[in-house]
Amino acid sequence: MSTTKKEADTRGLAGQTIGETAVCAVNQTQLIYRGYEIADLAANASFEEVAFLLLVGHKPSSGELDAFSEELAQMRSGLGEGVLSTVERIARETPDAHPMDVLRTAISLAAHEDPDCGDNGPEAELRKSKRLLATIPVIVGTHQRALDGLPRIESDPSLSHAANLLWLMTGQKPGEIAARVMDVSLILYAEHDFNASTFTSRVIASTNSDMHSAVCGAIGALKGNLHGGANEAAMEMLKDIMEDTASGDMTVDAWMERAFAEKRKLMGFGHRVYKNGDHRAGILRDWGIRYAEQENPDTRKWFDLGDAVQKIMLDSKNIHPNVDFPCGMTYFAMGIPVPQYTPIFVASRITGWCAHIMEQHQNNRIIRPLAEYTGPELLEWNG
Ligand SMILES: CC(C)(COP(=O)(O)OP(=O)(O)OC[C@H]1O[C@@H](n2cnc3c(N)ncnc32)[C@H](O)[C@@H]1OP(=O)(O)O)[C@@H](O)C(=O)NCCC(=O)NCCS
Structure with missing residues (x-):
């Protein structure tokens, strides 16, 4: 197919509305989760409140929030030995396996032990959503600790989802600011209408397939560096720029000129x-800088480099950073290993995926678009 400018604009379904959702609204100036704007949620809500909002459909009362948090705390210890020991075995035998691949494998295994696996009804799907939400930090933490040669540890029922993520990976109780920065990043990552991974999950769900299958497909879609994998790729890019400019032989401007060329x-x-800019990026940049300045001042330099790169991108290309750019620097300042950045994204976006899978199943019609054929005219096999 030729790719004239006009045709190229619609590739990748650009600009096309392909369905309805009550979960989230995205436009040039706002990101809204079930009626609440993202800056309001990042400033005033906890990740657990946002998770409840997305999964159940309304803002939780304090009683509902307590019950939900309690349920998640109990479910965190629900993974079978088979899943956890497989994750540890992969870390021992193939330590280079990407944590997103390991997470996908673990969720696939967890499907076999989930008593609701094949039930696409709303009650069963809500139970599965909570189990997935509760156990993903356990998988991520177990994998990271096995990579570090450390035994797995139990989740801590007194800690939030965000704080447990950090605890399960490091074995250290996070301080207040670390827990809040992680919490805010999870709020910002939780949902984003028909992005590639969510759309993938809806396509899979639309065939009457089950939630675990849809989540495994979504993890595969999120892994790519044009989507969630960009938070890891952004940090790797900054590390390259820092290294290439360290001796003073090359400036950041020259590095960027070369990249543009x-x-x-x-x-x-x-x-x-x-x-005109991703409003999540500014929120996370501010929190990342706050963390770096208070807890790890040596890492402030990454935000200065990020600001320089950002300015050149804007001046030269008029392209703004997205949320993955400050995320890379923020998680780096927090000492999190780079390959875990996208699995942490999963620990949040699982809420959005599950909300969409439930919405799809509750009003389903198989997603099956058409393609414009560009192959040869009709041929004869024996011709
Ligand atoms: C996010 C992304 C996939 C969107 O893709 P898209 O909608 O097809 O991109 P657009 O059509 O808006 O691109 C318009 C122009 O900007 C350029 N552009 C877009 N993002 C760019 C980037 N990160 N770096 C350099 N140029 C970029 C494109 O090459 C294109 O240039 P052209 O018109 O000369 O061909 C794309 O911006 C990208 O690859 N970004 C880097 C990966 C990333 O950060 N992903 C996380 C997304 S939240």
Whole structure:
């Protein structure tokens, strides 16, 4: 197919509305989860409240929130030995396996032990959503600790979802600011209408397949560096720039000029929908800098480098950073290993995926679009 400018604009379903959702609204100036704007949620809600909002459909009362948090705390110890020991075995035998692949495998295994696996009814799907939400930090933490040669530890019922994520990976209780920065990042990552991974999950769900299958597919879609994998790729790019400019032989401007000349995609920049900036990026940058300045001042330099790169991108290309750009620097300042950045994204986006899978199943019609054929005219096999 030729790719004239006009045709190229619609590739990748750009600009096309392909369905309805009550979960989330995205436009140039706002990101809204079930009626609540993202800046309001990031400033005033906890991740557990946002998770309840997305999964159940309304803001929780304090009683509902307590019950939900209690249920998650109990479910965190619900994974079978088979899943956890497989994760540890993969870390021992193939330590280079990407944590997103390991997480996908673990969820696939967890499906076999979930008593609701094949039930697509609303009650069963809500139970499965909570189990997935509760246990993903356990998988991520178990894998990281096995990579570090450490035994797995139990989740702590007194800690939040965000704090447990950090605890299960490091074995250290996070301080107040670390827990809040992680919490805010999870709120920002929780949902984003028909992004590639959520759309993938809806396509799979639309065949009457089950929630675990849809989540495994979504993890595969999120892993790519044009989508969730960009938070890891953005940090790796900054590390390259820091290294290449350290001796003073090359400036950041020169590095960027070279990248533009090579027509490289700069990771953590650009967005299919937000053309005037991703409002999540500024919120997370501020929290990341606050964390770095208070807890790890040596890492402030990454935000200064990020600001320099951001300015050049804006001045030269008029392209803004997306949320993955400050996320990379923030998680780096917190000492989290880079390959765990996208699995942490999963520990949040699981809420959005599950909300969409439930919505799809509750009003389902198989997603099956058409393609414009560009192959040869009709041929004869014996001709
Ligand atoms: C997010 C992304 C996949 C959106 O893709 P898209 O909607 O097809 O991109 P657009 O159509 O808006 O791109 C418009 C132009 O900007 C350029 N552009 C977009 N993002 C760019 C980036 N990160 N670096 C350099 N150039 C970029 C494109 O090459 C294109 O240039 P052209 O018109 O000369 O061909 C894309 O911006 C990208 O690859 N970003 C880097 C990966 C990333 O951060 N992903 C996380 C998204 S939240």
